[in-house]
Amino acid sequence: MAKSEEGTPEKRPVGAVAVIGAGIGGMQAALDLADGGFKVYLADAGPAIGGTMAQLDKTFPTNDCAMCIMSPKLVETGRHLNIEILTMAEVVSLGGEPGDFTLRLRKKPRFVDTKTCTGCGDCAAACPIQRPDPFNANLSMRKAIYRRYPQAIPNAFAIEKRGEAPCRHACPIEQRAMGYVALVREGRFADAYRTIRQDNPFPSVCGRVCNHRCEDDCSRATAGDTAVSIMRLKRFVSDWARSHPDEIQPMALALAAQGPNAGRSPLEALQGARVAVVGSGPAGLTCAADLARLGCRVTVFEALPVPGGMMRVGIPAYRLPVVEVQSDVSDVLSLGIELVLNHRVEDASELLAQDFQAVFVAVGAPIGQKLRISGHELPGVLLATEFLRAVSLQSAGLADGASAGPGGQRTPTSEDGTGVMGKRVLVIGGGNVAIDAAMTALRLGALWVGMACLESREKMPAHDWEVRDAEAEGIQVYPARTFKEITGSDDAIGDPGTPAAGGTVSGDTNSANEEPDGRAPAPATGGTARGRCWSADAGNHVTGVRTARIIFRGFVGGRPDFDEVPGGEELIPCDVVIFAIGQRPDLALLPGEAQAGRRTIAVEGETLATQVPGIFAGGDAVTGTAFVVDAIASGHRAARSISAYLCQPGGPVAVWPPALDAGERPAQAVLDPQEARALLAAKPDRRAEPRKRPANERKRDFGEIEAALTEQEAVAEAQRCLECGICSECLQCEFACRAGAVRHDDREETVDLNVGAVILAPGLKTVAGNVRPEYGYAVFPNVITSLEFERMLSASGPYGGVVQRPSDGRHPRKIAFIQCVGSRDLTCGQDYCSSVCCMYTAKEAIMAREHDANVEPAIFYMDVRAFGKGFERYYKRAEHEQGVRYVRSMVSCVKEVPGSQDLRLLYATPDGKSTEETFDLVVLAMGLRPADGTLEMAERLGLRLNRFGFAESPPYGPAETNVPGVFVAGAFAAPKDIPETVIEASCAAAKAAALLAPARGTLARQPVYPEERNVSHEDARVGVFVCHCGINIGGVVRVPEVVDYVKSLPGVVYAEHNLYTCSQDTQERIKQHILEHGINRVVVASCTPRTHEPLFQDTIRQAGLNPHLFELANIREQDSWVHRADRDAATSKAKGLVAMAVAKAARLRPLYRRRVDMDHRALVVGGGPAGLTAALSLADQSFDVHLVEREEVLGGNLRHVRPGADASPQQVLADLIDRVGRNPRISVHLGARVSGVTGYVGQYRTTIRYGDGQAEELSHGAAIIATGGRASEPHEYLYGQHPCVITQRELESRLTDAGGTSPVASGSGDAESEDAAAGQGGAWVMIQCAGSREDAHPYCSRICCTQAIQNALAIKRRDRQAQVTILYRDIRTYGFRELLYQEARAAGVRFLQYNEDAKPAVAPAEHGLRVEVVAQPDGERFTLPADFVVLAPAIEPNDGAVELAQMFKVPLSEDGFFLEAHAKLRPLDFAADGVYLAGLAHSPRFVDETMAQAHGAAMRAAALLSRDQLQSAAIIASVNPRLCAACGICVDVCPYSARRINPDEGHAEVLEVLCQGCGACVAACPNGASYQRGFEFRQVFGMVDAALEEAWHDLPAGSS
Amino acid sequence: MVETAFEPRIIGYLCNWCTYTGADLAGTSRLQYPPNLRIIRLMCSGAVDVSYVLKPLLHGADGVLIGGCHPGDCHYQEGNYKARRRAAILAESIKVMGLDPRRVWLRWISASEGQRFAETIASFTAELKQLGPNPTRVLWTL
Secondary structure, rough: HHHHHHHOOOOOOOEEEEOOOHHHHHHHHHHHHHHHEEEEEEOOOOOOOOOOOHHOOOOOOOOEEEHHHHOOOHHEEEEEOOOOOOOEEEEEEEEEOOOEEEEEEEOOEEEOOOOOOOOHHHHHOOOOEEOHHHHOOOOOEEEEEEEOOOOOOOOOOOOOEEOEEEHHHHOOOOOOOHHHHHHOOOOHHHHHHHHHHHOOOHHHHHHHHHHOOOHHHHHHHHHHOOOHHHHHHHHHHHHHHHHOOOHHHHHHHHHHOOOOOOOOOOOHHOOOOOEEEEEOHHHHHHHHHHHOOOEEEEEEOOOOOOOOHHHOOOOOOOOOOOHHHHHHHHHHHHOEEEEEEOOOOOOOHHHHOOOEEEEEEEEOEEEEEOOOOOOOOOOOEEHHHHHHHHHHHHHHOOOOOOOOOOHHHHOOOOOOOOHHHOOHHHHHHHHOHHHHHHHHHHHHOOOOOEOOOOOOOOOOOOOHHHHHHHHOOOOEEOOEEEHHHEEEEOOOOOOOOOOOOOOOOOOOOOOOOOEOHHHHHHHHOOOOOOOOOOHHHHOOOOEEEEEEEEEEEEEOOEEEEEEEEEEEEEEEEOOEEOOOOOOOOOOOOOHHHHHEEEOOOOOOOOEOOOOOEEEEEEEEHOOOOOOOHHHHHHHHHHHHHHHHHHHHOOOOOOOOOOHHHOOOOOOEEOOOOOOOHHHHHHHHOOOOOOOOOOOHHOOOOOOEEEEEOOHHHHHHHHHOOOOHHHHHHHHOHHOOOOOOOOOOOOOOOOEEEEOOOOEEEOOEEEEEEEHOOHHOOOOOOOOEHHHHHHHHHOOOOOOOOOOOOOOOOOOEEEEEEEEEEEOOOOHHOOOOOOOOOOHHHHHHHHHHHOOOOOOEEEEEOOOOOOOOOOOHHHHHHHOOOOOOEEEEOOOOEEEEOOOOOEEEEEEEEEOOHHHHHEOOEEEEEOOOOOOOOHHHHHHHHHOOOOOOOOOOOOOOOEEEEOOOOOOHHHHHHOOHHHHHHHHHHHHHHHHHHOOHHHOOOOOOOOOOOOOOOOOOOOOOOOOEEEOOOOOOOEEEEEOHHHHHHHHOOOOEEEEEEOOOOOOHHHHHHHHHHHHHHHOOOEEEEEEOOHHHOOOOOOOOHHHOOOOOOOEEOOOHHHHHHEEEEEEEHHHHHHHHHHHHHHHHHOOOOOOOOOOOEEOOOOEEEOHHHHHHHHHHHHHOOOOOOOOOOOOOOOOHHHHHHHHHHHOOOHHHHHHHHHHHHHOOEEEEEEEEEEEEEEEEEEEEEEEEEEEEOOEEEEEEEEEOOOOOOEEEOOOOOOOOOOOEEEHHHHHHHHHHHHOOOOOOOOOOHHHHHHHHHOOOOOOOEEEEOOEEEEEEOOOOOOOOOHHHHHHHHHHHHHHHOOEEEEEOOOOOOOHHHHHHHHHHHOOOOOOOOOOOOOOOEEEEEOEEEEEEEEEEOOOOOEEEEEEEEEEEEEEEEOOOHHHHHHHHHHOOOOOOOOOOOOOOOOOEEOOOOEEEOHHHHOOHHHHHHHHHHHHHHHHHHHHHOOOOEOOOOOEEEEEEEOOOOOHHHHHHHOOOOOEEEEEOOOOOEOOOOOOOOOOOOHHHHHOOEEEOOOOOHHHHHHHHHHHOOOOOOEOOOOOO | OOEOOOOOOOOEEEOOHHHHHHHHHHHHOOOOOOEEEEEEOOOHHHHHOOOHHHHEEEEOOEEEEEEEEEOOOOOOOOOOHHHHHHHHHHHHHHOOOOOOOHHEEEOOOOOHHHHHHHHHHHHHHHHHHHHHOOOOHHHHHH
């Protein structure tokens, strides 16, 4: 029992409970507790509640549609004021003590805000990522943004991510590479362009010259293959965008409108703030673009005559055509950025002094450097930066001698202003700029071009492919050199090799002592950069460079570290030397303190703020030369810092918005190697290699070297992506979501809950399909698991309810079901029985036949375990009426028939021969295991698990665990079906409620509303709100037209349309309009009332209206979504539906609920274990209880239970009776029978009569029927005729009372005779089903198999020589009881199976008895001598049930047991509220199961009793007495006994608290005296009239 | 007046728990069916009064659909059985009134049978098109 009663806690416990796992068990526990006055946190690891049951098609044994019966529970849970649902949550730790725990949960990011999401699904339509859908057992695909199933609660989407894709993780600007790759794969190039532009304003540039770190980290590459060609895909997309301006236009507008932080409200302080950006390179323009999109007014100052910085003047056109730079730049400028060209900013501080509030300095590092070696000042010694700049500006016609061709291409034959034509050019340096200079020189007509550098060929800083490209063009590379001097001469050019006399200047050649050659790339206006860099006419000129071979080890402290190779000196003859050994910024525009030495600007690392407040700096000016993408990253960072600074000038510069930064990036996605291998095998493997123009051709001009991918190549390349991040973060969902619910920056959260108790109901999963490899799962496509088949059967499943073979879609005719796959199987460590598979297979076989009458199902099984209520009948029906073939044989292997993909099963026939049979489809009945993550959870909680990973409960302590205050329910305790789960959930709730009883009601909330307005005297004034639902309705239905139409309808005083009528701000609007326009009826035209009616009803109630003055017109699910192709018809229908709703609304009357005071006492009928436990449970929950027992002693059946001579049931009983006796809340009435019941729920009056005829009336609010059952008397096998034929219970008594091993022992209790009896080898034959599963009791008595085995083991323990034979039909040791069965077999207990039509025969023998049996399956005859024959009789309900059922007006089943309200979801209730049931009165069951039921029934009653008042439903029937003829028809049709003829008044009346509002009595009333509130005749007729008055959508003839 | 093609007008009484939910599922699944139905939600098919069927048929509706839970699935235990009995009697009695009983359909459609719902509306619409306009509609137009 719960620990609660061990002393009174000193402080009041916390009135809240955490329920972990929100399947059917978790929901039931949550609802029970929340109804019982506790606050409940319901946490689930997944994105929605519903658990496994949501996946089921039908449920046994009633074939109810699982979703149909569960969905009201889902909705109720979702709406409950005192249930808070936490999705994506897992348990981290539990601290504190029972009654006052702190439960820490980790909430994984969902990436969608459940409160804002409207569940419309636009996001999923936009998502490019397909994933196998686990809800459909991976038989179909869903998107990366998904809802678990259509009816999911919360009705919100979630995004599946594995982490940040490595390509994005590696990128300095976090470019969503996987995103645009996925969109390219889908052919959605415009969307891809938008995704790229979201992070990167320079897609054309980065599509060509990026160093694409993304590709280095690509999962394909790390898995041993080649990376996806990400950069080239970017180029493809940008090229495509360039050639499809019309399609890109809307994107550009959206980008401009949206700002870089979509979904966030614009910051006021930024609107119109003026920011200056110095430098129009990638850093400057990126920053300008971000700030402009945030609302700033940005001015960019550029010293050169062209914008673009190094992108424009540093990178040669053959790599990056000028036109590409120009178009990216103009896209950026089109955001409204002011550009000032030819303007050198001399002092950044001055800008601040003008009206700029912040300045971003991004001047780059345009100043080249030379080695200060001898000859470096000779004419003909050039700087690469200046050289390239001059070429670039010339080509644009901005310098002397320019003759730019189209697209910035030049031909080397044209007059060349740089003077390299016909010369020998040596470039010093080994990086990308050196290559650029060398290849440019070649294209300008140089006679010969070489490159020399410190590094070895392998270690050159330039990309290897670049060096190879250069070499291919004939450029000679001199790696591993140091440079001694540049030799010069006055001689004529063309005579290399002769060092010029006097031209040598010795220098410190061992150092990289660079010296800037002066200031600045002078702007065009200054004139110094115009024209030639150098003129050959200057006289003194270069003749060569003297080098020496070295072994270079790298730079140490900025200096090169190398050894010269002896004798390695070499003079490289040349006419021109171009230095490409590094660049630095021009720092003059900043004060000295802002500079970091002489090389770069000093900034604060994260924020890029300089020492001067308001001045920020970034790009190459801060980092030194880097790649374009680094500069862009710097620009983004600067924009964030500057916006933060502008919001709070003078304050600390924080990074804004914080979620985008601050080191909280999500972890990088890492593919499991096995998954990576599978993906690699499944996807195209050839990387699209670039097509380059031949070296000989390309080196003649500046035309682009590399060709773009074709569309086909691009799509194929994109298909190579392994989608390792799952969600590609392409942001299409965010763009599509008009409600703004998508949150890609969502982060994991930790939540601490203060709760008094914890209930664990994490549920189950099925065993992996390939647990038995010989069945070929995952090898043969037509071998599927039971869960897959379940989804196949489901009307909303992957095949729409059509049973078909996965391999070819053909309808299978012969279906084989193989039982016990991953159950009862030692070989895979699953030696327990999974309890439910026999029944779900029977159901699946029946349903398969129902779907297709031609199906021939065959079930291969060991034992059919149909042990639950109604199961045996179901099984028999399957076998005898539904054409299901049962084959008692285990299949040894499944092979595929070559060609047909049919399956050949090998199994043994009854005669022991093996046979083969071919089937179309094989369904494996998978065993059950605890859900994923339960092991870890148990570890964190210190929970004891059994060896299979299920939570262990103490004997007779159902739902308890080894951790006090932590309870368990459902399949985590043992594999079980839905009703048992529901029972146990209520049981766990009862135990938690008992523990926390003093805190009941302390944390539960009650809604608070203003006083209700009386509108009864007013004419109808209807307000109508029509919803666009983003584009879900508005995209099909012309909503404004509907609103105009509605305004013309009678009674409508106000109408408007809303983007989302369910949004919080619209609720406020509705309230406001109700007051403003005197609205007294409200119509919302939007989605289904099933989910949204309560929300709007609550809103109008808050505005003072009765919540029932509301009507919803469903123009989404039932209009716009189902008539998408026909806007006219959909609009017309919407008008009709709204008119119907208005017509009804105008006729609505306020509805009120009848209240009845609650009598908090309970009556428990029956003093057996069920009654005792229920009474104690209620008393523990602080309710007073009358316990009525008809016998003179308490204990019922339990008094005789001693399984296997185990005394513990008797101890449990003694304990129960003792505690009941001591409990002051329980009044025990012994020797009393219920003789009459009056009243109704909340107010019962029950008369009990004692044996002496005395009567007593008891008042109570609820009743629990626990009248128990009994063993039937066997009428066969010589029972009662021969003293040695006994029942199992009689055997137990003998075993307990005496040694019992000897047939003659009859209770002497003499230890000596017991010893003497031992070893005598007595013979015991047990006959099972001696009464059960036959005509008299056509059901399974559930406990007998286990009982017999326990007793057999007890005999074997006492006498190993004893011969015990159990004759059985099916051994039904379900769950962990299976282990006893295995133990018995190991102990030598013999099991022989017999068939019902060949029952064993018992005859007296000389000594004892003789039993003849035909053993199945092979039909062998045995004659067994027996000292004792032990029978297992049926369990039947106690007599008196019929009378009691009549008094409480509750039904009985055909077997005489009490019949619960619903076999699956209401196993402890009756249809009418207020009466509950438990124990053998319900069905045969074990003691611990009975106790669980009793606790559960107590909880169900307590949830009711804890209320102070009962409320009737609002939608109920009423009677107009004037019309009533008191005919009584309504009384007969009411299924809830809510009708009676009032004898005083002489007319029918409705017992309002009992009425459930079905309306049956109304339709049955011949006089029209009855009416259903909320569905009155005039309301329904009003709708009919409105529907028929509508113009409908009659179309001109021939047009439809 | 432009001559128009005949488009049947159907009034549908759907039970709250099964068929109305099935109609919602058809929407959630974006199944397309003809726009000829106007749905009136009731709590149970057992609450469909005889007059609910007769009134539309006498006022020009071309068909009436009653949608309920499958036998055994009724939220109110047996309301759908009541509906079934009532519909059987109704079919007989409307013949007397000169109405075609094929204009009244009773169908069991569960909450998970969106497809079945869409197909039902499509086939009912098709059948009513074949039957032609309800004579009462013509009478009223005259």
